Every structure is written in C-alpha cells, then in structure tokens.
Amino acid sequence: MLASGFISALEKFIPSDQYYLDPADCYAYAYDNSRKIFPPECVIFPQTTEEVSQLISLCRLYQVPVTARGRGTGTAGGSLAEQGGIALSMERMTRIIRVDVANRVLVTEPGVLNENVQFAAKPHGLFWPPDPSSAAYSTVGGNIATSAGGPHAVKYGTTRDHVLGLTAVIGTGEIIQTGCYTTKGVVGYDLTRLLIGSEGTLAIITEATLKLTPLPVAKGGLTAHYRDSVSCAHAVVNIMRHAQGPSALEFLDTGSLSLIRSRNPEIAPAASHAMLMIEIDGTTKEVENITEQLLLACQNDGLLEASACTDIDQLWKARKTLSPLLRDIAPKKINEDIVVPISQVTNLLTGLAQLSNHYKLKNVNFGHIGNGNIHVNLLIDPDDSRELERANACLNEIFDLVIQLQGTLSGEHGIGSEKRAYINKELSSTTIELMQRVKQAFDPDNILNPGKIFPQASLSSK
Amino acid sequence: MLASGFISALEKFIPSDQYYLDPADCYAYAYDNSRKIFPPECVIFPQTTEEVSQLISLCRLYQVPVTARGRGTGTAGGSLAEQGGIALSMERMTRIIRVDVANRVLVTEPGVLNENVQFAAKPHGLFWPPDPSSAAYSTVGGNIATSAGGPHAVKYGTTRDHVLGLTAVIGTGEIIQTGCYTTKGVVGYDLTRLLIGSEGTLAIITEATLKLTPLPVAKGGLTAHYRDSVSCAHAVVNIMRHAQGPSALEFLDTGSLSLIRSRNPEIAPAASHAMLMIEIDGTTKEVENITEQLLLACQNDGLLEASACTDIDQLWKARKTLSPLLRDIAPKKINEDIVVPISQVTNLLTGLAQLSNHYKLKNVNFGHIGNGNIHVNLLIDPDDSRELERANACLNEIFDLVIQLQGTLSGEHGIGSEKRAYINKELSSTTIELMQRVKQAFDPDNILNPGKIFPQASLSSK
Structure with missing residues (x-):
C-alpha cells in the first residue's frame, strides 16, 4: 500500500x-x-x-x-x-526532439515507437538499425533497456551499437548525461552501454541520442535448403566469411519445416531438413554482386537447392507462415533466445533433439543463425501440469547445454524475472556480486525495478 | 616505500x-x-x-x-x-590462445601487440579493426584500456565495437569474466564495455576475446582539395551519407598544407586550404563503384581538384610528409584529439584560428574528419615558459569551444592524468560522482591506477 x-x-x-x-x-x-x-x-x-x-x-x-x-x-x-x-x-514522452541529418543523429524521448524513429529518419535516407520483431509497437526506451536486436543484427549489430548518449535519472533522483553527440568519445566510463540492456534496474532513460545509418538503396534475397543441419551450419560459416556479408541470415530447422510443409507444401522441398533465408542490402550493383558470392558460399554436398528470390516478400514467406502454425498446434510456447557460437549450432540442434525426445516435448527451432541466436521453442499445453513440469526440467538442461557450448542464455530478450533463476549458470557469483555493487552505485536504496536480473526466489504472478 | x-x-x-x-x-x-x-x-x-x-x-x-x-x-x-x-x-602475457576461424574470434593475452593479432588473423582472411597509429608497438590490453581507434574507425568503429568478452582482476583481487563468446548477448550488465576505455582504474585485463572481421579484398583511394574548409566540411557530410561509405576519411587543414607545400610543393596545389584523403575498401568491383560515388560526393563549388589514386601509398603521402615537418619546426607539440559533430568542424576550425591568433601560437590541425575527430596541434618551444603558459590558456579555451560545439574532449587518447583537469567541462559533478561510485564497486580501496581520470590536483613529474 x-x-x-x-x-x-x-x-x-x-x-x-x-x-x-x-x-x-x-x-x-x-x-x-x-x-x-x-x-x-x-x-x-x-x-x-x-x-x-x-x-x-x-x-x-x-x-x-x-x-x-x-x-x-x-x-x-x-x-x-x-x-x-x-x-x-x-x-507519453513521445517527442522526437531533433533529426540532425548532417550528423546522422536523432534525439528522442523514450516513449517514441521504434517504427516512428524509422518514419522520421527515412525521408533523409537514414534509418536506426535495431529491428526487434515488435518494432511497430515497442518503444526506443524499451529497445534500449533490453539492447533489442533482430534479424539485421548480423550486419548492423544490436541497440548497443546505435546509441551515442543518454539522459537518465538514477535511483537517487539525480539526472545524468552519458556518452556524447559524436561517433567517437572516451571521456570517463562508458555509462551509455552500461545502461543499455540494464532493464530499468540502474536508471530511467528519459532521452536518447541515436546514431542513424544510411539506408541501403536496394535489397535482394536468397533461400537455400539443406539435407541436414550439419551442411547448413557449414554454409553459415562460409557465408559469414565474406567481408560484405548478408544483412539477415535466418534459419528454420527440420521441425519448423515439417510444420510449414503440412500447410504449404510448395514452400519447402520434402527432403529439406534445414533452410536458410538470406537477405542482402546495398546498391543495386552490390546486391547483385553479393548475391552471386553468397550463392557460391551456400554450395556444399548437403545443399538441395539454392536460388535468388524475385522479390523480398518471397524471401520471408516460410518464416511468416510458421508463426500462426505454431499458435495453432500449441496454445503456449516457451520461447527462448539462446545464442551459441556458429560452429556449435549443429551440436546445439543435436542436443535439443535428444532433450526434447527425452522429455517428450514438441520442439521447433529457428532464428538469427548468422549470430548463432536461435529461438528454441518448446510447444506445450499450459493446462497439462505434468507437461509443464517436464518443460521446465528440459529448459534447465537446455541452458546447461548452451553454456557447455560456450553460448549465452539470452541474445536479445534479457533476463528480467524469467531467466534470473538461471543467470548463475553463466555468471560467477563474483561477477554477480560485482554487478549488484554497480547497481548500488546507481540505486543505493534498490527502488529501481527491484529483484530483476539477479537470482532470487520468484514471486507468484497474481 | x-x-x-x-x-x-x-x-x-x-x-x-x-x-x-x-x-x-x-x-x-x-x-x-x-x-x-x-x-x-x-x-x-x-x-x-x-x-x-x-x-x-x-x-x-x-x-x-x-x-x-x-x-x-x-x-x-x-x-x-x-x-x-x-x-x-x-x-610477458603474449600468448594468442586461440584463433577460431569459424566463429571469427581470437582469444588473446593482453600483452600481445595489435600488429601480432593482425598477423595471426590475416592468413584466415580476417583482421581486428582497431588501428591506432601505434599498432605496430602497442598492446591489445592498452588498446582496450583506452578504446583505441584510428583512421578506419569511420567505417569499423573503435575497440569498444570489437571485443566480445574479457577476463579481468578487480581491485579486490577477484577474477571476473565479462561478456560472452558470441556476437550477441544481454545477460546482466555490459561490464565488457564498462572496462573498455576505463584506463586500468576498474580492473586489470588478463585475457580478451576479440571479434574479428573479414578482410576486404581490395583498397582504393581518392584525394580532394578545397578552396576553404567550409566547402570541405560540406563534402564530408555528403560523403558520410553513403550507405557504403569510406573506410577512412582524413583531413589536413590549411596550416598542415602550408607546411607540406614548403617541402613538397607538388603534393598540394597552391590554392588548397583543405584536403581530404579518402580510402575505400571492399571487393575490386565495390571499390570501383564506391570510388565513383564518392568522387561525385566530393563535388561542390569549393572543390579545386579531386582524383582517384593509382596506389594506396600515394593516398597517404601528404599525411606522412607532415609528421617529420611538425617535429622539425617545433620540438614539442601539444596534440589533442578532440571531437565535434561533423557539421561543426567549420566552426571549430574558425574558432581555432581565432584562438591561436589571439595567443600567438602556431596551430596545425588534421585527423579523422569522418568522425569529427580532429588532432589539434599547438606547436611550442618547451623552453619558452611564457609560450607554454599561453598554450595552456589557449587549450583551456579550445576545450570550452569543443564543449560549446557539442563535442567531446577525447576521441581516442583518453583522460589519464593529462585531461583530468578538464573533465568537468564535459561531465556534470553528478555524473563524475556516479563514476567514482562505480569505481568503488570494482576497487573499494582505490588501489587500481589511483588518481587517474577524475579531477584532482596534479602531482609533479619527477
């Protein structure tokens, strides 16, 4: 009260x-x-x-x-x-304060939708690269609080790479300015990036100076189907070796493809057990050249077919077909956003198949394979308490597997309350205690989003 | 004792x-x-x-x-x-622990020279983008401690953008691991970037996981001469609008050009008061295309001449001629690495001319104009104490000007002891106190590089 x-x-x-x-x-x-x-x-x-x-x-x-x-x-x-x-x-803090075209900077209040930043930047041939799937209805402040990313992170990085400075209020009520207005700066500690991804536990962001990027003129796409995930993963390593790489490199696993085939058999050949969707951006000439190079990089013994897309909507068709199918077959999915080194994706997928088999769970995986960032979905019926129990046990083992493969528990969603029970699988107690002391430096009375990120007993949802 | x-x-x-x-x-x-x-x-x-x-x-x-x-x-x-x-x-911590080509990661001890990282990465078609001018004899650990950058930062960013994780020892003697082995990760606070640029005041870095980048296949170059710095700065804004921009964008001011002409009149036309050196990298085709586009972007009323270089050594000739000339005319130079928004470079240069005139000092400016990062050089005779006094007064006003133009005091050198007297021009006392509390979280007894970065009375050099 x-x-x-x-x-x-x-x-x-x-x-x-x-x-x-x-x-x-x-x-x-x-x-x-x-x-x-x-x-x-x-x-x-x-x-x-x-x-x-x-x-x-x-x-x-x-x-x-x-x-x-x-x-x-x-x-x-x-x-x-x-x-x-x-x-x-x-x-209600929805003012875009300034679009500074010459310096490619946009200063904004935190409540502005990601999409509205894009609308403000586009007429000037610029954009802000962070592209979470929620871009149309998530805010810049929220994107910063989680260091949001999306498919284009493989080329452009995540939110962390596109913020120059912040105005924020720390837990004492004091106002701080972090970072600078320029693309280089090393004065004092990098508090900007410390706040990015801190999920509202260190400060309340009230203004952000965003770094904008010139919009590519053209886009192209490729799809490639593989006999197995091993050859698909090899192709990913080959693709990522190119200096001018893809602007998105997305993956669908065999479970995803089976689902898609059940509704739209024409999208995926029957023999396909792994699919890549590759987007390329640049000038028209560059897109042509890179498409040619990446088509070569896709080749290996396990390749079933690879082809350039005539239009960009075609490229994402398989991915877009999948989401409603997932909702149909399972009213609830546990959607994790773990990351492993690219070379470990095959081991991850093999491990996931074994675990989901062992725990008798439906498992479908897809995501940003260029970053090794795979969305692992356990499809469950929330009314089946025993299935939910098995899913939680499975999840625990999945996180162990991820750590064993030198991965990380979250690539873009953050820890919040959902993953804090697992954070000590990844961070040592020394590191966690240090982070808590850092929190104390910002928020001595622990009033900012208390209890989040760090391990503690979960409170029960009302 | x-x-x-x-x-x-x-x-x-x-x-x-x-x-x-x-x-x-x-x-x-x-x-x-x-x-x-x-x-x-x-x-x-x-x-x-x-x-x-x-x-x-x-x-x-x-x-x-x-x-x-x-x-x-x-x-x-x-x-x-x-x-x-x-x-x-x-x-003596000079082991490169692992070159992981598939994941484009290099794990190294901190004493390895930047150049040796490049030698280890190159056979695999990879490189580590941070390129301070000291790359041949500065260490990865030092590069990380200052978030070092160089000419290629305009395309690739600085050290901050190319480190995935660190092992470090904090002021309690405890060992921490920060970041991850993957290109995405948002688990806990971003301690990696907090340590980058912290100049040894928070922790001792003992191992670094570096993110490598595919080497471009080809390089090209352009030089452009302008009647005045205003038209040169306009060209820079135009150039930076291109999605596929330059890999380096360097500038020489009128003072630099006069010096160069005195020795090598063929390098700079008599009417040139501002010169751009523009490097472009990519595939051979890309270099051709981008060169063509950037040559167009260079055009404006103030352009005297712009031309593509036949070879890359030609591109840097003017810049390389300058350094020994500077040493010849002044045994000591005060070399600052301030940054202003690109749109303010003209105002900066005008202000610098007024200030150096007022204080009767020789002033020569050049640097990484694509980032607005200008090396401001005051050329002085260290035995002339009155000149030194004037130079210090001038420097103080230069820093005021930089802040007034929304710039930052240091783009790549850091604060150390040399600039700590000025840091409160840029950071509020609230922000400085917060940074000091962060330091305390890492180093409760203030034993790690005590006295650096934050304002305090300077100790006298022995």
Missing part, C-alpha cells in the same frame, strides 16, 4: 491526468509479453526528465519501487511491477 | 625473474608518450591471471597502488605510476 504522504506529495508535482491510482486502471499495466500479471499500485505517465527526477526522489524517500515500461512487449518480465509500487509508463 | 612484509610476501608467488625492485631497472617503466616521468617502486611482469589475482590481493592488503601498462604508448599519462607503487607490465 502506498503511504498517504507519498500520494499527497505526488499530487503536488504530477498533474492528475498523469497518474492512475484506481486498481482497475492500474490493471492495464500489470502485464507484458511474459504473460505474468503483477498489478502496480500506481501508474504514472511522466512528461519530462524533471518530473521523473522529482518522482524518483520521492520514491526513494518512501522506499517505493519504480518499474519503467515502454509498451510492455518484453518477453522476460523486465517491465513488470513485481514488487508493486509504481509502473512508470513512458508512453 | 614498499613495506618489507609486502616484498617478502611477493617473493613467495612471483618468481625473481618476474619483478624489478632496483630503481635503475624501474626507471625504464617511468614514462609513456605523455613525456611525464613517474618511476614506480617495483615493476612486475605477471604471466597468468592467477598471479595478477594474488598480486592485487596483496596490494590491497598493503594499500599499494597498481598501474597496469602495455608498451607505454599512451599520450594521456594513463599508464604512469603517478602515486608510486607497482607498474604492472603486461608485456
């Missing part, structure tokens, strides 16, 4: 149309794409950095937890007000 | 051929390229992470400062044992 002193202090600087206290209103801010539900006690819609600063000072005074959220599209529970307190919705 | 207990404890785990205590031996480790001299009381040459860990624990116990160094090529004083204690020379 929020103290009445807190609420009356809040009313003094936050206009009444900028917060909710009614539980019915607050409930709309209780969830994200992790499907857990934690209603906040209050939702606040700040409009300025100064409001956020005053608010955090007040929350510190009353020891009220504050969990920032963009549009709640995260899958790891990072934006849930798990310990109650304030849901700080940044959705 | 080191306590005798410290020395006898040291002797127990560091073999006698791995340290110096004799002041004459230690003196060789008293300097770096800042030209200041601070002799350490002991030089230690660790061979393993475990030795470093034990040593730091011991130093903590005895409150002995430890300053890590590679080959002492830094220009900001970052590697000087300013407060005495230990110079921790990483020069």
Whole structure:
C-alpha cells in the first residue's frame, strides 16, 4: 500500500491526468509479453526528465519501487511491477526532439515507437538499425533497456551499437548525461552501454541520442535448403566469411519445416531438413554482386537447392507462415533466445533433439543463425501440469547445454524475472556480486525495478 | 616505500625473474608518450591471471597502488605510476590462445601487440579493426584500456565495437569474466564495455576475446582539395551519407598544407586550404563503384581538384610528409584529439584560428574528419615558459569551444592524468560522482591506477 504522504506529495508535482491510482486502471499495466500479471499500485505517465527526477526522489524517500515500461512487449518480465509500487509508463514522452541529418543523429524521448524513429529518419535516407520483431509497437526506451536486436543484427549489430548518449535519472533522483553527440568519445566510463540492456534496474532513460545509418538503396534475397543441419551450419560459416556479408541470415530447422510443409507444401522441398533465408542490402550493383558470392558460399554436398528470390516478400514467406502454425498446434510456447557460437549450432540442434525426445516435448527451432541466436521453442499445453513440469526440467538442461557450448542464455530478450533463476549458470557469483555493487552505485536504496536480473526466489504472478 | 612484509610476501608467488625492485631497472617503466616521468617502486611482469589475482590481493592488503601498462604508448599519462607503487607490465602475457576461424574470434593475452593479432588473423582472411597509429608497438590490453581507434574507425568503429568478452582482476583481487563468446548477448550488465576505455582504474585485463572481421579484398583511394574548409566540411557530410561509405576519411587543414607545400610543393596545389584523403575498401568491383560515388560526393563549388589514386601509398603521402615537418619546426607539440559533430568542424576550425591568433601560437590541425575527430596541434618551444603558459590558456579555451560545439574532449587518447583537469567541462559533478561510485564497486580501496581520470590536483613529474 502506498503511504498517504507519498500520494499527497505526488499530487503536488504530477498533474492528475498523469497518474492512475484506481486498481482497475492500474490493471492495464500489470502485464507484458511474459504473460505474468503483477498489478502496480500506481501508474504514472511522466512528461519530462524533471518530473521523473522529482518522482524518483520521492520514491526513494518512501522506499517505493519504480518499474519503467515502454509498451510492455518484453518477453522476460523486465517491465513488470513485481514488487508493486509504481509502473512508470513512458508512453507519453513521445517527442522526437531533433533529426540532425548532417550528423546522422536523432534525439528522442523514450516513449517514441521504434517504427516512428524509422518514419522520421527515412525521408533523409537514414534509418536506426535495431529491428526487434515488435518494432511497430515497442518503444526506443524499451529497445534500449533490453539492447533489442533482430534479424539485421548480423550486419548492423544490436541497440548497443546505435546509441551515442543518454539522459537518465538514477535511483537517487539525480539526472545524468552519458556518452556524447559524436561517433567517437572516451571521456570517463562508458555509462551509455552500461545502461543499455540494464532493464530499468540502474536508471530511467528519459532521452536518447541515436546514431542513424544510411539506408541501403536496394535489397535482394536468397533461400537455400539443406539435407541436414550439419551442411547448413557449414554454409553459415562460409557465408559469414565474406567481408560484405548478408544483412539477415535466418534459419528454420527440420521441425519448423515439417510444420510449414503440412500447410504449404510448395514452400519447402520434402527432403529439406534445414533452410536458410538470406537477405542482402546495398546498391543495386552490390546486391547483385553479393548475391552471386553468397550463392557460391551456400554450395556444399548437403545443399538441395539454392536460388535468388524475385522479390523480398518471397524471401520471408516460410518464416511468416510458421508463426500462426505454431499458435495453432500449441496454445503456449516457451520461447527462448539462446545464442551459441556458429560452429556449435549443429551440436546445439543435436542436443535439443535428444532433450526434447527425452522429455517428450514438441520442439521447433529457428532464428538469427548468422549470430548463432536461435529461438528454441518448446510447444506445450499450459493446462497439462505434468507437461509443464517436464518443460521446465528440459529448459534447465537446455541452458546447461548452451553454456557447455560456450553460448549465452539470452541474445536479445534479457533476463528480467524469467531467466534470473538461471543467470548463475553463466555468471560467477563474483561477477554477480560485482554487478549488484554497480547497481548500488546507481540505486543505493534498490527502488529501481527491484529483484530483476539477479537470482532470487520468484514471486507468484497474481 | 614498499613495506618489507609486502616484498617478502611477493617473493613467495612471483618468481625473481618476474619483478624489478632496483630503481635503475624501474626507471625504464617511468614514462609513456605523455613525456611525464613517474618511476614506480617495483615493476612486475605477471604471466597468468592467477598471479595478477594474488598480486592485487596483496596490494590491497598493503594499500599499494597498481598501474597496469602495455608498451607505454599512451599520450594521456594513463599508464604512469603517478602515486608510486607497482607498474604492472603486461608485456610477458603474449600468448594468442586461440584463433577460431569459424566463429571469427581470437582469444588473446593482453600483452600481445595489435600488429601480432593482425598477423595471426590475416592468413584466415580476417583482421581486428582497431588501428591506432601505434599498432605496430602497442598492446591489445592498452588498446582496450583506452578504446583505441584510428583512421578506419569511420567505417569499423573503435575497440569498444570489437571485443566480445574479457577476463579481468578487480581491485579486490577477484577474477571476473565479462561478456560472452558470441556476437550477441544481454545477460546482466555490459561490464565488457564498462572496462573498455576505463584506463586500468576498474580492473586489470588478463585475457580478451576479440571479434574479428573479414578482410576486404581490395583498397582504393581518392584525394580532394578545397578552396576553404567550409566547402570541405560540406563534402564530408555528403560523403558520410553513403550507405557504403569510406573506410577512412582524413583531413589536413590549411596550416598542415602550408607546411607540406614548403617541402613538397607538388603534393598540394597552391590554392588548397583543405584536403581530404579518402580510402575505400571492399571487393575490386565495390571499390570501383564506391570510388565513383564518392568522387561525385566530393563535388561542390569549393572543390579545386579531386582524383582517384593509382596506389594506396600515394593516398597517404601528404599525411606522412607532415609528421617529420611538425617535429622539425617545433620540438614539442601539444596534440589533442578532440571531437565535434561533423557539421561543426567549420566552426571549430574558425574558432581555432581565432584562438591561436589571439595567443600567438602556431596551430596545425588534421585527423579523422569522418568522425569529427580532429588532432589539434599547438606547436611550442618547451623552453619558452611564457609560450607554454599561453598554450595552456589557449587549450583551456579550445576545450570550452569543443564543449560549446557539442563535442567531446577525447576521441581516442583518453583522460589519464593529462585531461583530468578538464573533465568537468564535459561531465556534470553528478555524473563524475556516479563514476567514482562505480569505481568503488570494482576497487573499494582505490588501489587500481589511483588518481587517474577524475579531477584532482596534479602531482609533479619527477
């Protein structure tokens, strides 16, 4: 319960149309794409950095937890007000402050949708490379909080690589500026990248200086089918050796292809057990040249067929067919975004087949194979508690396998609450304790998204 | 003075051929390229992470400062044992542990020279993009400690963009692992990039997992001369709009060109007041196409002449002619590496001309204009104390100008001891205090390179 002193202090600087206290209103801010539900006690819609600063000072005074959220599209529970307190919705900080074409910089408030950044940049021949699948409805602030990435990360990197500086409010209520306005800078510690991916546990981002990239003029595509995942993985290594590589390099495993064939047999040849979708961007000439080179790089004994796509929609057809099929066959999927070194993808897939077989679970895998970032899906019926139990046991072993293959537990979703029980598989206790001391430097009273990322007992979803 | 207990404890785990205590031996480790001299009381040459860990624990116990160094090529004083204690020379940790071609990863100890990383990667068609001018004699560890960059940063970024993970020893003596072995990963805070550029104040790096990049097959070049810096700066903005941009974009100002003409009149036309040297890399076809496009991007009313170079040595001839000339006319130069947004380069150059005129100083500017990273050189006679005084006053105003133009004080050299007096021009006291709390999280007793980066009274060079 929020103290009445807190609420009356809040009313003094936050206009009444900028917060909710009614539980019915607050409930709309209780969830994200992790499907857990934690209603906040209050939702606040700040409009300025100064409001956020005053608010955090007040929350510190009353020891009220504050969990920032963009549009709640995260899958790891990072934006849930798990310990109650304030849901700080940044959705009204939607001003694009500046598009600086000469310097290829865009300064924005955190509540702007990724897509709207693209709309603002495009007329100038520029774009912001981070491309999570939620781009149309996720915010820049959320993208930064998780270091979001997507298929184009294989060429352009993730959010971490495309932010020059931030304005943020730390857990003391103080405002900090990180980074710079230029593409080079080494003055003091790199707090910009420390905040990127910190899931709202270190500071509330109130403004971001984004680095824009010139838009490629043309795009092309290739698809390639393989007899087995081993030859497919070899092709990936070959493709990634090219200096001018693909702009996306996506993969569908044998389980995904079986599903797709059941609905659209024309998309995948019967003998195909692994498919690559390869996007290429550049000038028209470059796209032609690179397509030619990558078509060669696809060749090996296991290749069934490889061909250039006439149009780019054709390239993604198989992938787009898959999502609704997955929803049809399993009302719930456990979707992980683990990463392994490319050379280990085959071992990962073999291990996944063994584990899903052992635990009698349906398993389908696909994703950003150019980064070794595979979406591992366990398809389960949530009403079958024994299946859910088997899935959790399987997941635990999958994470062990990933670590054993020198991989990482999350490539783009983050830890939030969903993966914190596993984080000590990857990080030593020394490293975790150091990170917690770093958190303390930013947030001495642990009011910013408390409990997230680091191991602790999970609270039960309401 | 080191306590005798410290020395006898040291002797127990560091073999006698791995340290110096004799002041004459230690003196060789008293300097770096800042030209200041601070002799350490002991030089230690660790061979393993475990030795470093034990040593730091011991130093903590005895409150002995430890300053890590590679080959002492830094220009900001970052590697000087300013407060005495230990110079921790990483020069014997020179093993390249693994070249993993399939995953484009190279794992190395910190004492390996940048150039030797390139030699190890090249046979596999790979390279590590950071290219400080010291690449032939600076270490990977030093490159990481300063987030070193060079001319190719305009296309490839700086060290920060090319390190996947680190092993390091923090100020408690504990060993941490940061980052991962894959090109994507968002598990916990980004400690890797926090350590990059932290100049040995947070941890001692003992192993680095480097991300390698496919080597371009071909290189080409262009030079362009302009009537004035305004039209040159316009051309830079135009060039940087291209999706497939230059691999280097270097600039010489009117002062640099006058000097060059005095020796080699054939290199620069008499009317040229600004020169661009543009390198292009890629496949042979790409180099041809991009050269054509960038030649067009160079065109404007102020262009005197632009032409493709027949060979790449030709491209850098003007720049290479300049360095010995600078040494000839001024025994000492104050060389700063400030950065401004590209659109502000003209204002910077105008301001520099006014300031050097006002302070009666010779000023020559050149550098990585694609990043807005300009090396500002004040050419002075160190024996002329009044000139030195004027130069310091001028420098102070130059830094004010840079900040006013939304720039940053250092693009690649770092702060060390040389620029710490100015850091509060760029960072707020809140941000500096936060950084100091972060340091405390890593190094609770302030034994790692104490006094560096943050404002404090300067100690006098011996």
